[in-house]
Amino acid sequence: MSAYVYGVGTSHFGRQPGVGGPALAQQAVLEALRDAEVDSVDAVYAGTVFGAPGTAQRALQSVGITGVPVLTFENACATSSTGFHEARHAVLSGRYERVLVLGIETMTAHFNGPITPEETDAEGRAGLALPGVYAMVASRYDHLHGLRPEALAAVAVKNRRHGSLNDRAQHGVEVTAEEVLASRMVADPLTLLQCCDISDAATAAVVGVDRGRTRDVRIAASALRSGGLWDHRSDQPWGYELMGQVAADAWAEAGIGPEDVDLFEVHDAFTIGEITATEALGLAEPGGGQDLVLSGHTTLGGRQPVNPSGGLLSRGHPLGATGLAQVAEGVWHVRGEAGARQVEGARVAAVETMGGGTAGIDGNGCVVVVLGG
Amino acid sequence: MSPTVQPPPADPRTRATSDGTAVTITGWRCTACHYPMTQQVTACMECRGEVEETTFATEGEVWASTCLRVRVPGHQPPFAVAYVVLDGGPRVLVHTGGDQPLAPGTRARVVAVSETGDLVAEPDGPVSAQEVAS
Numbered sequence: 039m040s041a042y043v044y045g046v047g048t049s050h051f052g053r054q055p056g057v058g059g060p061a062l063a064q065q066a067v068l069e070a071l072r073d074a075e076v077d078s079v080d081a082v083y084a085g086t087v088f089g090a091p092g093t094a095q096r097a098l099q100s101v102g103i104t105g106v107p108v109l110t111f112e113n114a115c116a117t118s119s120t121g122f123h124e125a126r127h128a129v130l131s132g133r134y135e136r137v138l139v140l141g142i143e144t145m146t147a148h149f150n151g152p153i154t155p156e157e158t159d160a161e162g163r164a165g166l167a168l169p170g171v172y173a174m175v176a177s178r179y180d181h182l183h184g185l186r187p188e189a190l191a192a193v194a195v196k197n198r199r200h201g202s203l204n205d206r207a208q209h210g211v212e213v214t215a216e217e218v219l220a221s222r223m224v225a226d227p228l229t230l231l232q233c234c235d236i237s238d239a240a241t242a243a244v245v246g247v248d249r250g251r252t253r254d255v256r257i258a259a260s261a262l263r264s265g266g267l268w269d270h271r272s273d274q275p276w277g278y279e280l281m282g283q284v285a286a287d288a289w290a291e292a293g294i295g296p297e298d299v300d301l302f303e304v305h306d307a308f309t310i311g312e313i314t315a316t317e318a319l320g321l322a323e324p325g326g327g328q329d330l331v332l333s334g335h336t337t338l339g340g341r342q343p344v345n346p347s348g349g350l351l352s353r354g355h356p357l358g359a360t361g362l363a364q365v366a367e368g369v370w371h372v373r374g375e376a377g378a379r380q381v382e383g384a385r386v387a388a389v390e391t392m393g394g395g396t397a398g399i400d401g402n403g404c405v406v407v408v409l410g411g
Numbered sequence: 412m413s414p415t416v417q418p419p420p421a422d423p424r425t426r427a428t429s430d431g432t433a434v435t436i437t438g439w440r441c442t443a444c445h446y447p448m449t450q451q452v453t454a455c456m457e458c459r460g461e462v463e464e465t466t467f468a469t470e471g472e473v474w475a476s477t478c479l480r481v482r483v484p485g486h487q488p489p490f491a492v493a494y495v496v497l498d499g500g501p502r503v504l505v506h507t508g509g510d511q512p513l514a515p516g517t518r519a520r521v522v523a524v525s526e527t528g529d530l531v532a533e534p535d536g537p538v539s540a541q542e543v544a545s
Binding site for chain 2: 151152154155157158159160161163164165166167169170173174175176177178180181222223224225226227267269270271272275397398
């Protein structure tokens with residue numbers, strides 16, 4: 039038995055102060071319901087990281103979805119991926135036949151610039167903002183494998199080129215490697231054009247039982263874990279082992295490996311995140327993620343494109359909405375509906391979302407989803 | 412449902428004091444498995460065994476480092492930070508002064524607690540050009 043994605047939808051991504059969650063949710067949910075060709079659902083699994091209490095219910099009444107169970111998840115950047123994973127299991131268990139998953143985030147209502155570190159977190163209180171977290175990943179990766187600036191730049195160049203083909207993306211302008219490396223340093227060695235932007239957006243998907251329609255996309259696997267203790271005994275960069283464990287879970291459930299996947303959407307909140315993710319997913323050996331991107335293997339037109347949407351680097355990163363944006367991209371490709379950035383002949387897509395921010399563990403949550411096949 | 416004004420949350424950072432010449436880093440260690448912890452705990456995070464208060468070494472090895480050059484509340488950019496694995500554990504986050512991150516694999520020593528309440532470390536021994544991360 040499998041669960042299926044009936045339909046997906048998203049708002050535009052960008053800094054949209056004053057638009058508000060309900061208006062963004064209307065765009066995403068109505069598109070998803072139309073795409074799914076349904077007008078009601080049995081439950082809603084919503085997600086927001088920074089939203090106020092009642093964010094989901096406030097948005098849902100604007101699209102006429104009331105009177106059903108509404109649950110709100112929070113799992114940092116993996117929030118709506120977590121909702122998607124749980125909705126799938128709710129369908130597989132027979133609890134519901136049809137679940138709407140919703141991700142919603144209005145980050146400009148909370149931040150003028152980068153996300154403020156959490157005061158109740160030991161490292162957040164010490165000033166380790168998220169660019170610093172990923173910069174530490176880069177530093178450790180460099181110590182283990184040697185990190186070439188041109189590989190970091192190649193991720194930004196590739197994803198921003200992909201993003202130029204995505205009219206929903208926040209930053210759809212192509213850049214050169216020289217521009218990437220010459221942009222303002224944020225946290226050594228990560229420059230501004232290697233960092234995703236905060237964003238306001240909503241995303242939605244309808245997940246349900248098999249209804250025998252060829253346009254529905256099978257969810258071949260999904261896996262979720264939070265990280266183990268990440269401490270003085272750990273040798274690997276933050277998140278690397280967690281991503282690897284969750285990917286192994288997903289490959290085992292799907293009965294395929296990374297070599298069988300036609301495209302990936304991975305968590306490139308910062309360029310180094312894509313390099314470590316591709317290695318953790320098994321696309322490359324440890325240390326081989328740099329050659330992978332430099333070789334063109336992961337570009338549109340290459341053997342296995344990574345982040346054909348443009349990734350978080352182009353789309354922007356509305357935390358609680360990002361996971362479903364990645365799922366939507368995978369669905370569009372497997373259906374052959376991705377337009378100018380379509381991966382030719384795509385049958386299987388994989389999504390990886392990594393959520394973090396808690397000191398002492400290897401990640402708040404990581405989700406890997408396999409679609410199609 | 413808007414929250415009222417609240418006192419600042421408890422400081423979750425590694426506890427340390429300085430008498431002006433030396434720093435003492437305190438925390439907890441499991442009496443059964445000897446796991447070291449900087450977070451306030453009543454049982455071991457690893458095995459749930461009994462814990463006792465302890466002090467940790469102030470010297471260790473730089474594990475990773477960076478310099479933040481963006482605005483972070485309570486901290487003036489640029490500021491360099493590093494993870495240092497203290498001898499015998501645990502790993503702590505330290506500020507290292509200036510804007511040149513210390514190179515992973517080199518030795519460092521916690522020498523002060525900053526006005527902002529953060530551990531401050533310096534290279535342990537003479538600094539060579541190779542010890543400053545490029």
